[in-house]
Amino acid sequence: MQLELRGITKRFGSFTANDQISLKVEPGQIHSLLGENGAGKSTLMNVLFGLLRPDEGEILIDGVVTPINDSGEAVRRGIGMVHQHFMLVPVFTVAENVVLGFEPKKSFDRIDYRAATEDIRRLSQEFHLEVDPDAVIENLPVGLQQRVEILKALSHDAELLILDEPTAVLTPQEIDALMDIMRSLAAAGKSILFITHKLKEVKAIADVITVIRHGQVVGTAEPSASESELASLMVGRDVQLTVTKSTYDPGDEVLEVRDLVVLDDRGLVAVNGVSFDVRAGEVLALAGVQGNGQTELVEALVGMRPVVSGSITLKGRDITHLSPRDALDAGLGHIPEDRQRDGLVLSMSVADNLVLNTPRRAPFARRGTRNLAAVKENAQRLVREFDIRTTSIEAPASSLSGGNQQKVIVARELSRNIEFLVASQPTRGLDVGSIEYVHRQFIEHRNRGNGSLIVSSELDEVLALGDRIAVMFEGRISGIVDPTTSREDIGLLMAGHTTEVAGV
Amino acid sequence: MSEIAPAEIPQGSNEPVDEGPVWARRTSALWVRYTSSSPIVIAALAVFLGLVFGAIIIATTTPAVLDAWRSIFHHWSGLPVAIKVTFDNVGSAYRAIFTGSVVDPQGFWHSLTTGKGWPNTLTPISETFTYATPLVIVSIGVGIAFQTGLFNIGANGQAVIGGIAGAAVGSMLHLPTILHLPLTLLGGIAGGMLCGALPGVLKAYTGAHEVIVTLMFNYVTYAFLLYAVLSTPFQQPGQSNDIGRTMDPSAILAPLFGTKSGLRVSYGVFVAAAVVVFAWWLLDRSSMGFDFRVTGANPAAARASGINGRRVIVVVFLISGGLAGLAGLVQVASTTHYIDGGFLIGNAGIGFTAITVALLGRNRPMGIVWASLLFAALGVGGRNMQASTGIPLDLATVIQSAIVLFVATPVLVKEIFRLRAAPTATVQLATKGWGS
Structure with missing residues (x-):
């Protein structure tokens, strides 16, 4: 199917x-739509x-102007969409x-x-999509x-497939x-x-980009x-994809984790x-395919998950069994994996989110009464320093783009005079501009002589930020290597081989 | 793709704002700006729609109106009469609500010019305030729980216990006013707190759903009420009926304008005002209230930010229950001064009305004040309507319910008035679902 969009505008x-967007997809072509978060990609797909x-413009299918008024019509016209968040019933096969x-129906409805199973077997074979129909x-x-x-x-006989950010949730193998x-x-x-x-994927697969x-x-x-x-092209300026770090000059141990279960x-x-x-002054990057215990490790460090055995020591102080509040007060900064669930209150203002875990601390409160002037002053300063793009500090956090929401969390944690930063998947879903910014903040934090643990399933990020790289597999550290190690060797560690086997 | 020159792209505009003369465009822009997302406007329109709905009910159920319309089947000339009868009936009903709950303009003018009859003139508004006072207090308690994401369906039971505890302190101790009244108020608060603490603790430490526990707890309190008013220490001496002891004059909330005026509005309004100020401070200015709101809006983020969720639940239920108990005590101490077996039962269940009042007032202290005054006025004025026009008091309940229905469905209200959503506007629900 040939699809053409002409002058699509959506206000x-x-x-x-979307401002006068035109593009054409030829049959058998993989056409990549590349843009930062908030550039209007999803809006365009929802229009399609x-x-x-x-508001303006038209959609042409095989050269014929075809208005598409609802998703049922899109399906009938041969357009299929795979949403970023799957629309499946979890308990169904x-x-x-x-x-x-x-x-498909038999007698008595x-x-x-x-017939359904057969149909799926046939499609699976035809397009090499192996999956058990009864699972x-x-x-x-x-x-x-x-x-x-x-x-x-x-x-549904789709001739054109729209894949909306399909790789965001996948492991490298997937x-x-x-x-x-x-x-195929x-x-x-x-x-x-x-x-x-994601630039790498585009380069790997697209015929046209x-x-x-905006x-x-x-x-x-x-x-x-x-x-x-x-x-x-994406961000409208030159982007530094690698991180410049000052020389690695580690000091004393800040965080010691022993036999943690x-x-x-x-x-x-x-x-x-x-x-x-x-x-x-060191960044320990924790690599690994997601689901190998990284999430639980981070939650245990920040007091959100009980520790069964082992110990965590921060600057000589045992913090193994502290509550989240006490862990925060002990000097841990936490950038959670799921920023919208754990890191922000989307309905509350940017200013309130910037003091979310320090509402009682001076100068933001005195004897139980909040000092809103100090909260406001803090917000204005951080919005300026961390380049948070928002219409107002009173705007709800939900009105910010993903990158700016993350900047709110980074600003909050790094402005809190923390001893140690724990960041989990800190740049997932962010555009290159925001990634660059967040990375620079982490490195500045490191250069000031602080320790950090940065958990990421993006190998590029791990290699760019880490002074040392720990790889986690099935709940254990399969190796700690330095960032000059080849991707292949780290890949072997991620697959569960030990350092001896991986040869590093 | 680059071969498509921009000139070929069909230009079209479907922005209605760009049409018409300048003044119309400006007004239209202002209309959109001030109406599209403001919850206050939605609430006001919901009240208006509720009154329209009530008018339709009056028109379709009043025999005189129906007779007038039936006559047009005999001859069409009856049409103007039918329309007139309809408007007369609706008008007199709403006039009766207004004069019965706010002020009768004629009586007001009479008092103003002659200086006489002030007590009579002010009785309606005094009654409205008398009913609104405990309603404000209990609704704020419910609203604080809502803002924390907790449903306190048991406010009525907490008010009952608060009323009993306060009335017991007020009738069984004998002290000078300066000690007795504060102790009585504290007794009411303590009773409600006790009753609210249990569901709170159960929710925090066992996960028992607060809706079920608080709802069921209401029945326990009713049973306790009947027990209390029939048992020896608390029952009115020399009575065999279900009536409790009368409170000492040193423990009651006296009428603001003295007993002789006959106006019932009492010093309880100052208690309510203090509660409003407290709630404003708690929700908008205190760090504890900040924790409450974070917990209500996003429990996961609350936990990650170091907020102790269990403590928040228990404290909120203590506050919510305490305010409900205070409301129950204010109700007794400013009206009957004794409790009977029907205390806060059925239509008098302010703890249940409080749920809808908090919703209408969007859980904000001042919003709740306005919503309480409206509900109290409809209740008080409805009685006057029933007396003077024969339309049953239940109509007031119908109007209250319709208003709540419209408030709960902002999308419907916006659609009826063709309000356009602001670009970033998100539908804000005053309460959350049961799932949490």
């Missing part, structure tokens, strides 16, 4: 989310999928999810599960759940598998519109363009006897 009040009505809403969704890893979404779209699927779909003549803000910024098409590029060219929510051992040290 929300005075804000123009009939969820939003454009793969087959049930795929046929949901379009169930019974669902023909055999229950909630038991499947995220990568397979995504395959089910793709299958669902294909079962990303590779997805890339293979995309290639394109080879079968399907068109793919691939929305992302359209870059949008709702406008700012250029098209070939996949051969360099990453820094693409990045500067922590359970996960199901009561299984998630952190299994982990020991490490972090020294002053």
Whole structure:
């Protein structure tokens, strides 16, 4: 299917989310839509999928102007969408999810599960999307759940697939598998519109790249363009993709973790006897495929998860069993993995979020009464210092873009005179401009002689920030290496090989 | 793609704001700006819609109106009469509500010119304040819990216990006013706190859902009420009916304008005013209230920020229950001065009205004051309407319910008045669901 967008404009009040956007996707082509968070990618896709009505412009399918008024019509026209957050029923099987809403029927209105299963087998084979039709969704890893979404779209005879940030939730291996699927779909003549803000993936897979910024098409590029060219198109200026650090000159041990054992929510051992040290002026980067105990380790460090055995010592003080409040007061800064759930109160103002974990501390309160002038002054200073883009310090945190929401958390934690920073997936979902900014703040924190533990599943980030890199696998540290180690060796450690086997 | 020249792109505009003369555009822009997202406007429109809804009910249920409309089937010339009868009936009903709850303009003019009859003239507004006073206090208690994400459905039971405890202190101790009245107020607060603490502790330490516990606890308190008013130490001496002891004059909230004026509005309004100031400080200025609001808006972030969720739940239930208990005591101490077996039962259940009042007032102290005055006025004025027009008092309840329905569905109100949502406006719910 050939799809063409001509002059699509979508306004929300005075804000123009899409401004005269035109692009064309050819059959069998993988067309990448690249842009920062908030550039208008999702709005454009919602217009295309009939969820939003454009104010101007038209959509052409195979050269014919086709208005798309609702998502049902989009499906009938052969457009399939795989949302960033999956639209699956967790307790249903793969087959049930795929046929949901379009169930094949037998007599007496019974669902023909055999026909449904057969249909899925056929599609799976045709497009190399291996998945068991009888498996229950909630038991499947995220990568397979995504395959089910793709299958669902294909079962409706989609000729054009929209993939909205499909790699955001995947492990590196799952990303590779997805890339293979995309290639085979394109080879079968399907068109793919691939929305992302990750440069590496775009370069790896796209046939054509359209870059949008502030709702406008700012250029098209070939996949051969360099990453820094693409990045500067995206943010409108030159971006420093590597981090410049002062020389590594570690001081005394700040944080000592000994034989730590922590359970996960199901009561299984998630952190299994982990020991490490972090020294002053040092960043210890913790790499690993997600779900190998990193989350539980961080929660235990900041007092949000009980420690079964082992010890945590901060500057000689035992902080193993402190409450979150006491851990914060002991000098730990925490940038949580899920910033919208744990880091912010979205309905409250930027100013309030900037004092979220210090509302009682001077000068923000005196004898139980808040000093709103000090809160305001603090907010104005931090918004300026940390370049938080907001219309007002009284605006709710929900009105900020993802990158600026993260800056609010970074500003709050780093302005608190902390001894030690624990950051979990600090740049997930952020655009390059914000990533660069957040990284620079971390390095400045390190250069001031503070210790940090930065947990990330992005290998680039780990390599850029870490003075030493610890790799976690199945609740244990499989090795601590220095950042000159090759990606392949770190990959082996991430897969559970020990340092001896990996040869580092 | 670059071959598409911008000139070829079809230009179109569907921005209605850009049309019409300058003044119309300005007014329209102002209209949008001040109406689209303001919750106060939504509340005011909901009140208006509730009154319209009430008018429709009056028109379709009053026999005189129906007869007049039936006559037009005989001859169409009856139409103007039918319309007139409809408006007359609706008008007289609403006039009766107004004169019965605020002031009768004629009586007011008479008093103003002759200086006589002031007590009679002021009785309606005095009654409205008398009913609103405990309602404000209990609704603020419920509102504080709502803001923390907690449903206190048991405010009525807490008010009952507060009333009993306060009335017991007020009738069984005999002290000078300066000691007796504060002790009585404290007794009311303590009774409500005790009754609120239990659901709070159960929720915090066992996870028992507060809606179920508080709701069921109401029945326990009613049973205790009947026990108390029939048991020896508390029952009115020499009585065999379900009536409690009468409070000492040193323990009551005296009428503001003296007993002789006949106006019931009491010093309780100052208690309510103090509660309003306290609630404003707590929610807007105190660090404890900040913790409450963070917990209510995002419990996960509250935990990560070091807020002790269990303590917040217990403290909020103590405050909420304490205010409910105070409201129950204020109710007794400013009106009957004794408790009977029907105390706060049925229509008098201010603890249940408080849930809707808090919702209408968006859980804000001043919003709750206005909502309480409105609900009290509808209740007091409704009685006058029933007496003077024969339309049943239940209409006032219908109007109250309709208002709450409209407040709870801002989307519907916006649609009826064609209000456009501001670009960043998000639907803000005053309460959260049961799931948490």
